[in-house]
Amino acid sequence: MADKAEFDxxxxxxxxxxxxxxxVLGVGDDCAxxxxxxxxxxxxxxxxxxAGIHFPVETSPADIAYKSIAVGLSDLAAMGAEPAWLTLALxxxxxxxxxxxxxxxxxxxxxxxxxxxxxxxxxxxxxLAITVQAMGLLEPxxxxxxxxxxxxxxxxxxxxxxxxxxxxxxxxxxxxxxQEILDLCLSKLNRPVPRINFARxxxxxxxxxxxxxxxxxxxxxxxxDASQCSAEIYLDKLPVSRQLEKYYTNPDxxxxxxxxxxxxxxxxxxxxxxxxxxxxxxxLVSLAESMALSLTRIGRVGSTNGLQILDENRQPFILxxxxxxxxxxxx
Amino acid sequence: MADKAEFDxxxxxxxxxxxxxxxVLGVGDDCAxxxxxxxxxxxxxxxxxxAGIHFPVETSPADIAYKSIAVGLSDLAAMGAEPAWLTLALxxxxxxxxxxxxxxxxxxxxxxxxxxxxxxxxxxxxxLAITVQAMGLLEPxxxxxxxxxxxxxxxxxxxxxxxxxxxxxxxxxxxxxxQEILDLCLSKLNRPVPRINFARxxxxxxxxxxxxxxxxxxxxxxxxDASQCSAEIYLDKLPVSRQLEKYYTNPDxxxxxxxxxxxxxxxxxxxxxxxxxxxxxxxLVSLAESMALSLTRIGRVGSTNGLQILDENRQPFILxxxxxxxxxxxx
Numbered sequence: 001m002a003d004k005a006e007f008d009x010x011x012x013x014x015x016x017x018x019x020x021x022x023x024v025l026g027v028g029d030d031c032a033x034x035x036x037x038x039x040x041x042x043x044x045x046x047x048x049x050x051a052g053i054h055f056p057v058e059t060s061p062a063d064i065a066y067k068s069i070a071v072g073l074s075d076l077a078a079m080g081a082e083p084a085w086l087t088l089a090l091x092x093x094x095x096x097x098x099x100x101x102x103x104x105x106x107x108x109x110x111x112x113x114x115x116x117x118x119x120x121x122x123x124x125x126x127x128l129a130i131t132v133q134a135m136g137l138l139e140p141x142x143x144x145x146x147x148x149x150x151x152x153x154x155x156x157x158x159x160x161x162x163x164x165x166x167x168x169x170x171x172x173x174x175x176x177x178x179q180e181i182l183d184l185c186l187s188k189l190n191r192p193v194p195r196i197n198f199a200r201x202x203x204x205x206x207x208x209x210x211x212x213x214x215x216x217x218x219x220x221x222x223x224x225d226a227s228q229c230s231a232e233i234y235l236d237k238l239p240v241s242r243q244l245e246k247y248y249t250n251p252d253x254x255x256x257x258x259x260x261x262x263x264x265x266x267x268x269x270x271x272x273x274x275x276x277x278x279x280x281x282x283x284l285v286s287l288a289e290s291m292a293l294s295l296t297r298i299g300r301v302g303s304t305n306g307l308q309i310l311d312e313n314r315q316p317f318i319l320x321x322x323x324x325x326x327x328x329x330x331x
Numbered sequence: 332m333a334d335k336a337e338f339d340x341x342x343x344x345x346x347x348x349x350x351x352x353x354x355v356l357g358v359g360d361d362c363a364x365x366x367x368x369x370x371x372x373x374x375x376x377x378x379x380x381x382a383g384i385h386f387p388v389e390t391s392p393a394d395i396a397y398k399s400i401a402v403g404l405s406d407l408a409a410m411g412a413e414p415a416w417l418t419l420a421l422x423x424x425x426x427x428x429x430x431x432x433x434x435x436x437x438x439x440x441x442x443x444x445x446x447x448x449x450x451x452x453x454x455x456x457x458x459l460a461i462t463v464q465a466m467g468l469l470e471p472x473x474x475x476x477x478x479x480x481x482x483x484x485x486x487x488x489x490x491x492x493x494x495x496x497x498x499x500x501x502x503x504x505x506x507x508x509x510q511e512i513l514d515l516c517l518s519k520l521n522r523p524v525p526r527i528n529f530a531r532x533x534x535x536x537x538x539x540x541x542x543x544x545x546x547x548x549x550x551x552x553x554x555x556d557a558s559q560c561s562a563e564i565y566l567d568k569l570p571v572s573r574q575l576e577k578y579y580t581n582p583d584x585x586x587x588x589x590x591x592x593x594x595x596x597x598x599x600x601x602x603x604x605x606x607x608x609x610x611x612x613x614x615l616v617s618l619a620e621s622m623a624l625s626l627t628r629i630g631r632v633g634s635t636n637g638l639q640i641l642d643e644n645r646q647p648f649i650l651x652x653x654x655x656x657x658x659x660x661x662x
Binding site for chain 1: 355377453541
């Protein structure tokens with residue numbers, strides 16, 4: 001095989017300046033060394049994105065780098081954690097220095113923007129895949145967990161749902177649509193904004209959250225399973241963007257109502273679904289307002305089991321697929 | 332694609348009992364939560380093993396699982412850290428439940444044996460690859476780092492070198508050899524023993540170590556680069572096993588002396604190379620004796636630069652390849 005030095009990629013492309021005081025030793029030794037602040041808990045999440053499964057193979061290296069970090073940040077947000085450090089395991093089919101430069105530049109910018117310092121990594125040869133482990137810090141007792149929903153809790157969702165899934169559908173089908181629809185949907189697909197700041201502040205009011213990566217129905221289902229509760233949600237309350245609505249109310253696109261299956265199960269939203277008692281909801285709503293973040297109440301937690309989705313006539317809506325099936329499991 | 336539940340592999344095969352008190356929340360939420368002990372530093376390492384590159388495709392799932400953890404443990408040992416937690420990102424070509432059962436059983440046993448609790452993971456579809464991030468704990472000031480070698484230091488190596496590389500060579504060439512040679516070499520290839528306990532105690536005497544994964548020449552070279560020193564080592568001091576020597580002194584195997592290139596650059600040894608001042612070496616030697624671990628002095632650090640390898644006549648030995656080139660970089 002080729003000369004070792006040529007493949008010293010993490011050191012060559014990814015060694016960041018050491019700007020975090022809690023990083024004692026960064027990239028370049030057998031291990032990184034960290035001095036975490038006393039009394040804080042650590043939150044950790046690991047996700048692998050595989051080309052052709054988690055993103056179209058044509059996706060730009062800058063977007064792939066952004067998303068590989070955003071996915072981990074979204075998990076940190078769902079716990080209410082403050083981003084701190086990350087590691088990168090990168091599998092590449094070959095050494096393409098243009099690709100690596102774009103990827104590493106976007107990776108460095110995104111991690112710096114969120115105060116996440118890269119502390120270690122590994123590069124190997126194979127089909128393109130990116131594994132990022134993101135680590136964060138939080139105060140004991142202030143984590144939002146899936147198992148904390150209680151009967152009577154209100155259910156809220158940030159942002160809008162279904163845009164990323166519509167973006168993927170538009171990309172794959174090459175449908176011609178208004179530029180503003182395409183722009184929004186591709187931005188939500190390739191550049192989802194993790195709700196870190198909102199989540200950090202929200203954790204003071206709310207103890208139950210999940211990030212929506214597999215679709216609202218599947219991810220709210222994880223909350224219900226972990227909390228042993230049921231829920232009712234309403235189609236006409238689900239937040240959809242003006243652009244998604246515009247797409248689906250154009251007769252050229254085949255139907256005159258929103259594709260609720262895509263909204264509920266398309267996945268890749270990276271918004272938060274949260275539940276909390278009614279008396280705490282005003283604080284959450286005003287927090288979202290103060291951050292100009294859209295926050296929508298979509299239903300209520302109940303005491304039986306299962307997820308009931310009701311249409312505008314309050315009749316059950318049957319979803320024949322509970323999530324976007326990408327052979328993926330985030331532990 | 333198939334039903335999501337079918338692919339919930341980390342939860343199905345890998346959810347361990349929670350036996351470590353510092354694990355607040357293990358596998359199953361958006362993040363794992365840890366409460367690390369106050370005042371300790373964290374050591375982290377990430378390694379990807381790819382089938383056909385880092386291990387032969389025929390390797391048993393139990394051996395692959397063992398090795399994927401041992402490689403990370405060896406990095407923790409090289410820093411002097413105590414093992415604590417790990418995450419697993421597993422890429423599988425398909426769902427083979429026999430394979431998964433053997434892999435996960437060996438993974439669970441190995442991690443428990445070293446008190447490393449699995450706290451999270453992700454599974455994706457693709458060519459077989461295993462990324463493990465291993466995390467450990469250490470006292471501030473007691474880490475062994477590559478940059479701490481000083482001119483005059485003695486250089487020591489644990490165990491014996493070259494056995495794993497000979498094992499791989501025997502496997503690939505299907506050479507017929509004595510069973511005892513094959514047994515030792517395959518055991519060193521598939522079941523390297525990370526020098527955790529020795530390293531934890533050695534860190535009190537020694538501040539510079541690296542684990543030998545790419546071959547002694549390359550890895551000692553990393554110490555010299557990081558410490559801006561030189562070194563002289565002697566072929567006739569390098570520790571080789573009785574079995575390796577027996578293989579190479581058998582005229583049927585083509586030569587009558589040890590293949591020093593394989594010993595110096597074959598890689599996959601997972602032994603430790605350490606440097607320390609002469610006055611501290613007696614403590615290290617008696618520590619190794621007390622643990623019945625072979626520890627060999629192989630040379631001395633100097634004040635110029637580069638690695639000088641000398642043969643039995645104290646003439647330079649020229650190594651035309653500095654490491655085992657597996658397109659791999661451990662950051």
